[in-house]
Amino acid sequence: MKYIDEYRDNTLVYNLVRRIKKISKKEISLMEVCGGHTMSIQKFGIPSLLPENIRLISGPGCPVCVTSKKFIDKAIAYSSMKDVVITTFGDLIRVPGSKSSLEKEKANGANIQIVYSPLQALQIAKDNRNKKIIFLGIGFETTSPTSAAAIAKGYDEKINNFFLLSSHKIMPPAMSALIDEGVKLNGYICPGHVSTITGSAIYEPIAKNYNLGCVISGFEPTDILQTILMLVKQFENNEAKVEIQYKRAVKPEGNVKAKQLLDEVFELRDDWWRGLGIITNSGNTLKKKYEAFNIEKVIPVDVTEPEEPKGSVCGEILKGLKTPKECKLFGTVCTPSEPIGACMVSGEGACQAYFKYNK
Numbered sequence: 001m002k003y004i005d006e007y008r009d010n011t012l013v014y015n016l017v018r019r020i021k022k023i024s025k026k027e028i029s030l031m032e033v034c035g036g037h038t039m040s041i042q043k044f045g046i047p048s049l050l051p052e053n054i055r056l057i058s059g060p061g062c063p064v065c066v067t068s069k070k071f072i073d074k075a076i077a078y079s080s081m082k083d084v085v086i087t088t089f090g091d092l093i094r095v096p097g098s099k100s101s102l103e104k105e106k107a108n109g110a111n112i113q114i115v116y117s118p119l120q121a122l123q124i125a126k127d128n129r130n131k132k133i134i135f136l137g138i139g140f141e142t143t144s145p146t147s148a149a150a151i152a153k154g155y156d157e158k159i160n161n162f163f164l165l166s167s168h169k170i171m172p173p174a175m176s177a178l179i180d181e182g183v184k185l186n187g188y189i190c191p192g193h194v195s196t197i198t199g200s201a202i203y204e205p206i207a208k209n210y211n212l213g214c215v216i217s218g219f220e221p222t223d224i225l226q227t228i229l230m231l232v233k234q235f236e237n238n239e240a241k242v243e244i245q246y247k248r249a250v251k252p253e254g255n256v257k258a259k260q261l262l263d264e265v266f267e268l269r270d271d272w273w274r275g276l277g278i279i280t281n282s283g284n285t286l287k288k289k290y291e292a293f294n295i296e297k298v299i300p301v302d303v304t305e306p307e308e309p310k311g312s313v314c315g316e317i318l319k320g321l322k323t324p325k326e327c328k329l330f331g332t333v334c335t336p337s338e339p340i341g342a343c344m345v346s347g348e349g350a351c352q353a354y355f356k357y358n359k
Contacts, residue, residue, distance in 0.1 A: 007220030008044075016225035017049045024232045029055045029184060031320055033175060034191035035062035035348020036219050042357040044221040046228075054228065057320035058353075060174050061191060063139035064091045064346035065318060066273045069306040071138075071167045072097035077301040078134055078165065079110040085128065086112040087121035088136040091346045094339065098306040118150035118164075125154070125162035134295050137166045142193040144168040144284050145258040148265035151286065151293050163295035166285055168266070172202050173282035174273055179210045181276075183320055187213035187231040189224070192246045197262075199254025203242045211240040218246040265290055274308075274342060275315030314341040317350055324354040331355060 271283025
């Protein structure tokens with residue numbers, strides 16, 4: 001399979017569905033922890049193809065959704081400072097903070113610019129030496145190497161007006177935390193993009209310690225159905241192991257250079273996840289060598305502890321305890337054009353996926 005059409009071929013899709021139905025006998029719950037998978041599963045109607053004993057659950061795989069409101073409040077606080085330019089990915093700008101959003105602050109005159117990469121933010125810093133350029137670093141192992149590359153380049157070029165506000169996170173601790181909290185699962189559809197960086201070994205402790213199958217999946221319908229088939233086979237055979245379905249993109253060892261760059265620039269810290277709270281060693285912060293780029297070290301700000309929007313169940317949706325349709329705000333007062341919770345903001349959020357394809 002080399003082309004998009006092959007991955008969406010109806011004959012292949014229905015062959016996979018028939019094989020799944022033939023071998024799947026027991027009740028099984030599988031969680032995807034990648035927002036790209038959430039979108040694909042809803043877009044292609046994957047749940048409607050499966051037998052009733054197979055349940056798909058969306059987890060904490062959307063980088064915007066798991067970013068704390070406190071992080072947004074801090075970014076807004078920085079945006080109000082003299083000669084500060086906030087640079088950010090587009091999805092984050094609409095996430096509500098406690099009292100405002102970056103989008104509203106931009107409309108009110110704050111210097112907030114959407115960029116497509118941290119290196120673009122670094123270039124803005126080089127072109128505007130009289131201003132402080134802060135990049136808002138969010139996302140998992142997929143995006144954190146690009147932040148690391150920008151920091152390393154800024155260090156080498158002695159750029160002293162470029163800073164990172166980091167909310168970069170590590171996926172496996174959240175996957176373990178869900179099980180520790182009692183979420184009932186029988187297998188993980190593991191993130192394809194994250195795994196191109198990390199490789200497959202990071203899931204071995206989950207398979208071993210929790211007896212859960214872990215299969216790294218691609219994003220097309222045949223990818224996802226083949227992944228489900230692999231997980232069902234493991235479950236029916238009482239096996240729990242790590243497998244790679246997405247072999248055209250993911251190597252067992254991952255991207256060695258990217259991992260070396262991450263190790264050079266970042267170190268682990270405890271971090272806060274929406275719905276899950278603080279998880280040990282689940283976030284990335286800059287090492288001491290690069291502290292001059294850590295805006296929280298250079299200019300600390302103090303914001304009050306925020307509260308989640310009244311009536312929103314974003315946290316329970318991110319833990320797989322509720323579906324978007326079980327939120328009273330879904331599709332009424334909370335829509336993609338007027339989002340109340342983070343899960344409706346992002347193009348990878350479960351609520352937006354359900355609203356777009358399964359309302």
